[in-house]
Amino acid sequence: MTLQEIIDQLGLKVLTDVKDFSQIIPTGGYASDLLSCVIAGAPRQGVWVTLQAHMNIVAVAALLDLSAVIITEGARPEPRVISKANEEGITLLASEQPTFQVVGRLWELGLKNGG
Amino acid sequence: MKSGKTRRERVITDEVAGYITRVEELSYEVKVQDVMTRDVKVATPDMRMVEVLELFREFRISGAPVASKGELVGIISIEDLIRALRGGDMAAPVSEYMSSSVITVKAFHPVVEALKVFTQTRVGRLPVVDEFGKLVGIITKGDITRGLLRALQSTYQEEELRRYRASHLFDDIVSDRTSLILRYTVKARDFVRGGRASSSIKRALLRLGAHPQIARRCGIAVYEAEMNLIIHTTNGGTIRVEIEPHQIYMEAVDDGPGIENVDLAMQPGYSTAPEEIRELGFGAGMGLRNIQRCVDELSLESTPGVGTRLKMHIYLSEGREQLRERGDEIKSMTRQEMKQRSSRDDSSGDH
Numbered sequence: 352m353t354l355q356e357i358i359d360q361l362g363l364k365v366l367t368d369v370k371d372f373s374q375i376i377p378t379g380g381y382a383s384d385l386l387s388c389v390i391a392g393a394p395r396q397g398v399w400v401t402l403q404a405h406m407n408i409v410a411v412a413a414l415l416d417l418s419a420v421i422i423t424e425g426a427r428p429e430p431r432v433i434s435k436a437n438e439e440g441i442t443l444l445a446s447e448q449p450t451f452q453v454v455g456r457l458w459e460l461g462l463k464n465g466g
Numbered sequence: 467m468k469s470g471k472t473r474r475e476r477v478i479t480d481e482v483a484g485y486i487t488r489v490e491e492l493s494y495e496v497k498v499q500d501v502m503t504r505d506v507k508v509a510t511p512d513m514r515m516v517e518v519l520e521l522f523r524e525f526r527i528s529g530a531p532v533a534s535k536g537e538l539v540g541i542i543s544i545e546d547l548i549r550a551l552r553g554g555d556m557a558a559p560v561s562e563y564m565s566s567s568v569i570t571v572k573a574f575h576p577v578v579e580a581l582k583v584f585t586q587t588r589v590g591r592l593p594v595v596d597e598f599g600k601l602v603g604i605i606t607k608g609d610i611t612r613g614l615l616r617a618l619q620s621t622y623q624e625e626e627l628r629r630y631r632a633s634h635l636f637d638d639i640v641s642d643r644t645s646l647i648l649r650y651t652v653k654a655r656d657f658v659r660g661g662r663a664s665s666s667i668k669r670a671l672l673r674l675g676a677h678p679q680i681a682r683r684c685g686i687a688v689y690e691a692e693m694n695l696i697i698h699t700t701n702g703g704t705i706r707v708e709i710e711p712h713q714i715y716m717e718a719v720d721d722g723p724g725i726e727n728v729d730l731a732m733q734p735g736y737s738t739a740p741e742e743i744r745e746l747g748f749g750a751g752m753g754l755r756n757i758q759r760c761v762d763e764l765s766l767e768s769t770p771g772v773g774t775r776l777k778m779h780i781y782l783s784e785g786r787e788q789l790r791e792r793g794d795e796i797k798s799m800t801r802q803e804m805k806q807r808s809s810r811d812d813s814s815g816d817h
């Protein structure tokens with residue numbers, strides 16, 4: 352499944368620069384708001400679902416070469432977070448849904464590798 | 467799933483976007499004289515239109531500047547030729563059909579100036595003049611495209627070369643012990659810049675040709691150390707990374723408050739992070755544990771009231787790179803060993 356399909360199916364808002372998301376194939380996913388747990392557990396090239404929206408999510412995502420960060424419950428990162436993400440080539444996506452729902456949908460779509 | 471497909475064509479990939487910005491940059495760097503055609507086919511004002519036809523045919527061109535004794539006096543194009551042909555006036559001199567208000571560009575101007583003229587005026591070619599107004603060349607959109615592609619190609623090769631040089635740094639420099647030292651100052655509570663040291667280190671290692679796995683392990687270790695300096699120290703601290711062909715040594719040092727119980731701090735889940743910091747997602751008490759999983763050797767020395775020194779080693783022996791990272795399976799140091807080490811270091815008064 353491509354990131355483009357995930358974006359379309361979950362109706363995610365793309366906060367960062369548009370890329371060819373149909374070429375990006377996430378390997379799995381991880382959900383947590385604790386950064387050190389994400390570092391320990393997120394699969395490389397995976398998607399990370401969180402309601403954190405501050406600057407450090409970019410650092411963590413870049414460190415782990417994540418495919419995308421899905422920010423849940425309508426939380427919106429500040430503009431400088433978005434520009435930092437663009438600098439680092441990190442894709443930030445936003446959903447109005449809570450984490451539980453987002454993860455459920457990803458699971459339904461077949462993204463079941465938890466790392 | 468079908469819905470994604472329709473958008474595909476319109477998406478500009480990062481790579482393409484990168485090239486576009488690079489081309490834009492280059493159009494400011496590359497000069498008109500770098501891409502223009504120097505061998506200009508010139509018509510003279512007293513030439514007959516039929517001779518112009520010959521000139522165009524012979525050199526397969528569709529326009530030429532008109533110059534008299536090196537002085538640019540006009541421009542003649544295929545449209546002018548057609549007008550003469552229609553009127554059966556091919557014996558007329560060029561001066562009767564040329565347009566004498568000539569738009570020119572300066573040889574020493576950047577290509578972007580020529581591009582602007584092309585888009586504003588719809589002319590197909592521009593005579594190029596030097597600072598004295600003397601005709602020195604001619605430029606078309608095709609010349610610009612070719613010139614920029616050439617420049618793009620060569621900057622691309624430069625980047626490749628740079629990466630190659632970096633990755634052979636250690637081979638090329640002969641000494642008894644070559645090392646590269648990177649230092650970063652980390653400010654307490656500076657969450658916005660958190661991750662700066664680790665991402666620079668990761669990038670540097672990749673440039674040096676390190677295995678991506680190694681770069682990632684170093685990145686994680688330094689990130690956790692960096693965040694601990696930001697979160698837990700009074701005055702921040704410094705991170706020093708020493709890269710050698712056979713090992714990477716990373717160190718985070720601060721001057722307080724120090725750790726009361728190093729053993730406890732090492733335990734997964736233990737954290738003294740205050741509530742407002744936990745809200746940001748820190749304070750899982752997993753940082754040191756993550757470092758431990760990423761490095762081959764770790765030592766945490768601390769004296770309350772004096773400061774903390776975290777030392778981390780990654781050994782770069784061929785073939786071992788893949789081994790670690792996800793591994794609880796390999797622990798370079800048991801907690802017992804660590805305890806001994808930290809108490810020994812404490813008593814040796816290292817701080």
Ligand SMILES: Nc1ncnc2c1ncn2[C@@H]1O[C@H](COP(=O)(O)OP(=O)(O)OP(=O)(O)O)[C@@H](O)[C@H]1O
Nearest residue numbers: 387694698731737738748749750751752753754774
């Ligand atoms: N440089 C330091 N100075 C003082 N105390 C420190 C330092 N580094 C770590 N500690 C102590 O060790 C504890 C554990 O650190 P660790 O990095 O494992 O977890 P954390 O920073 O609390 O949470 P996390 O890293 O998961 O966000 C910290 O809560 C803190 O009490």
Ligand SMILES: [Mg+2]
Nearest residue numbers: 693694753754
């Ligand atoms: Mg920590």
